[in-house]
Amino acid sequence: MFELIGIPPQALFGQLLLGLINGSFYALLSLGLAVIFGMLNVINFAHGALYMLGAFVAWFLLQYLGLGYFWALILSPVIVGGVGIVIEKTMLSRLYKLDHLYGLLLTFGIALILEGGFKHEFGVSGQSYPVPSTFAGGTNLGFMFLPYYRGWVVLLSIVVCLATWYAIEKTRLGSYLRAATENPRLVQSFGINVPVMITMTYGVGVALAGLAGVMAAPIYSVNPLMGSNLIIVVFAVVVIGGMGSIFGAVVSGYMLGILEGLTKVFFPEASNIVVFVIMVVVLLARPAGLFGRER
Amino acid sequence: MSVKYSTTPSGTVTGRLAGKASLIIGTILIAGLLVAPYVFYPAFLMKALCFALFACAFNLMLGFVGLLSFGHAAFFGAAAYATGFAAKEWGFTPELAILFGGLVGGAFGLLFGWIAIRRQGIYFAMITLALSQMVFFFALQATAVTGGEDGLQGVPRGAVFGLISLEGSLPMYYFVVAVFLLCFFLIWRIVNSPFGAVLKSIRENEPRAISLGYRVDRFKLIAFGLSAALTGVAGGTKTIALQLASLTDIQWQMSGEVILMTLLGGVGTLVGPAVGAGLVISLQNFLATSGLPVTTVVGVIFVVCVLAFRRGIVGEFNAFLGRRRH
Numbered sequence: 001m002f003e004l005i006g007i008p009p010q011a012l013f014g015q016l017l018l019g020l021i022n023g024s025f026y027a028l029l030s031l032g033l034a035v036i037f038g039m040l041n042v043i044n045f046a047h048g049a050l051y052m053l054g055a056f057v058a059w060f061l062l063q064y065l066g067l068g069y070f071w072a073l074i075l076s077p078v079i080v081g082g083v084g085i086v087i088e089k090t091m092l093s094r095l096y097k098l099d100h101l102y103g104l105l106l107t108f109g110i111a112l113i114l115e116g117g118f119k120h121e122f123g124v125s126g127q128s129y130p131v132p133s134t135f136a137g138g139t140n141l142g143f144m145f146l147p148y149y150r151g152w153v154v155l156l157s158i159v160v161c162l163a164t165w166y167a168i169e170k171t172r173l174g175s176y177l178r179a180a181t182e183n184p185r186l187v188q189s190f191g192i193n194v195p196v197m198i199t200m201t202y203g204v205g206v207a208l209a210g211l212a213g214v215m216a217a218p219i220y221s222v223n224p225l226m227g228s229n230l231i232i233v234v235f236a237v238v239v240i241g242g243m244g245s246i247f248g249a250v251v252s253g254y255m256l257g258i259l260e261g262l263t264k265v266f267f268p269e270a271s272n273i274v275v276f277v278i279m280v281v282v283l284l285a286r287p288a289g290l291f292g293r294e295r
Numbered sequence: 296m297s298v299k300y301s302t303t304p305s306g307t308v309t310g311r312l313a314g315k316a317s318l319i320i321g322t323i324l325i326a327g328l329l330v331a332p333y334v335f336y337p338a339f340l341m342k343a344l345c346f347a348l349f350a351c352a353f354n355l356m357l358g359f360v361g362l363l364s365f366g367h368a369a370f371f372g373a374a375a376y377a378t379g380f381a382a383k384e385w386g387f388t389p390e391l392a393i394l395f396g397g398l399v400g401g402a403f404g405l406l407f408g409w410i411a412i413r414r415q416g417i418y419f420a421m422i423t424l425a426l427s428q429m430v431f432f433f434a435l436q437a438t439a440v441t442g443g444e445d446g447l448q449g450v451p452r453g454a455v456f457g458l459i460s461l462e463g464s465l466p467m468y469y470f471v472v473a474v475f476l477l478c479f480f481l482i483w484r485i486v487n488s489p490f491g492a493v494l495k496s497i498r499e500n501e502p503r504a505i506s507l508g509y510r511v512d513r514f515k516l517i518a519f520g521l522s523a524a525l526t527g528v529a530g531g532t533k534t535i536a537l538q539l540a541s542l543t544d545i546q547w548q549m550s551g552e553v554i555l556m557t558l559l560g561g562v563g564t565l566v567g568p569a570v571g572a573g574l575v576i577s578l579q580n581f582l583a584t585s586g587l588p589v590t591t592v593v594g595v596i597f598v599v600c601v602l603a604f605r606r607g608i609v610g611e612f613n614a615f616l617g618r619r620r621h
Binding site: 041043091094095098099100101102104105106108109110111112113114115116117119120228232233235236238239243269272273276277279280283284287 | 363410413414416417418420421422424425426428429432433435436547548551554558588589590591592593594595596597598600601602605
C-alpha cells in the first residue's frame, strides 16, 4: 500500500469519510437555517434542539410503536415540522415587527425548554438506535472500509440538498418564495398568502433538521445535548457560506466537514476549532461570507 | 437592537426630583447590601453580586450601544481562569489577580470586537458566539492552565494588599460588595459621560452618528473592550469568592444566561441587569433542590420575557412611573 505524507491511507480515508458524514449533517442543518433565515430573517437557535427532537422521535417510534427506520425517515420530519409550525404560529409570528434579534432570543429560549425537558427525562447518557438491517455491514473498497449506512447518509443528504435547491431556485413556488423575501407586500398584493408561506417555510426548514436527526440516530447516540454541541459549528458554517445563501450553506457544509476530517489527521488538537478559525479568516477577507451578498 | 427601551429617556425623568429619589433608593440599596449577609447565605449573595456585575457589564453593549454579543461567557470564563491561575500558581494577591483577570477579559474583548464589529445585528451575535466557542475549546484542551474538565479548584482567596485576609466569609463578602459598587459606579460614569452619549446616539441612529463625524467603529470597539474588561472583573471576582473556575463559566450557555438576566431585569436600564441577575440566581438556587428541570424553567421565563415584557422588570417600572407623571 502507498502512503501519503506519512499517513496510512486507511486513517486518511477513514477521517475523510467521517468528515464527509459530518459535512452531510452540517449541510442539511445549515440548509434549513439558510431557508428560514432567507424568508423569516430569524436565526433559528432552536434548530439544534429540533434536530435532537427528530432523533428522539425516531427512537420513540421504534421503542413504543415498533416502527422502524424508514417509517421514522418519513414520520419524524413531519412531526418535527408540525412542532415548527406551532412554534411559528403561536410565538415567532408575533415578533416580526420587532428587531430580528428577538427571534434569535425566542428560539434560544425554546431550545432551552426542549433540551432541559429531555435532559430531565432521559439524562445525558443517551439511547442507542440500531443501524437498520437494510444497511447492515459494509464493503471493502481496497483503500478503505465503507459501512453501507454511512454511504447511504452521504447519498441521501446530497439528494435532499439538491432537491431543496431545485425547489427554491427552479420551481414556481420557489420563485414566489424568493420574491417574498425581497418584497413581501408586493407578493401579497398578487394574491399570494405570504403569512402561510412563511409558516410553511419555517415548517420545512425545521423538518430538514428533524430529518437530519433521524439520519444521525444510528451513527451517534440519541441524547438531549446532541443538538447544542453541533449547532454552534453549524452557525459558523452558515456565517462562512454567507447567511441566507442556500448554495453557500450546502457547499460550505460539505467543505468544512471534509476540512475538519483532514485536520483530525494532520493536526488533531485543532480539529475542534478549525471551523471557527476559517470563519474568522473568511470574515476578515469577505465580511458577507463566501457566497453571501453584502446587505 | 433598534427598539426603544424606556418610554422616558434616562435622565429626563423630571430632573432633580428623580435625582433625589434615586439618591435615596441608592442609599437604601447600599445599606441593604451591607446588612444582607446577616439574613442570607453569604456564598449565595457573592455569587449573585458577581453575576449582577457581569450582567451590568454585558448591558453596556446591549443596552447602551445596541449590540447583542452572544460571546460574553468567553470574557467571563477566560478571566475566571486567568484570575484563578494567577492566584494559585503565581501567588497574586486577590486584587491583583482580579485586575489581571479584567485585563485578560478586556484583551479578548478588543480582539473579538476587532473581528466582529465589521458586522451588525444577527451577524454580530453569531460571530461573537462562534469566537467564544473557540475560547471554550481552547480552555477544554489547555489542561495545564485550565485543569480541563476538572477546572481550577481550591483557588486561594489570599489577603487584600497582603493585609486583610479574605478567608472568612464576611470579609470576602464585603470585598465583593466593594468590587461591585466600584465597577457599578464606573459603569454609571461611562453611561453618563460624553462618551456614553455618543454610544447612545450610535444605538439610536448609527448613520446620523457617522454623519456627525464620529468614528463609530472606534467607539464601539472601546465600549466592547470596556464591557469585556468589566465582565472579566466579574469573572475574576467570582473565582476568588467561590474558589473555583470551571468550564461552566466559559460555555456558550453562560452567554445565554447573562442575556436572560439583562432582558429580565430591563435592557438599557442601569440597575435592571443587576435585578435580573439576582432573580435568576435565586431561582436557580431554589430550583436546584426542587426536582424541577432548571433549564426548562429558565427557558420558559426567557420565552415569556421575549414575548410579553421586553422592557424587563425595571423597564416596565420606569414606564409605569413615566405614565403616572404625564
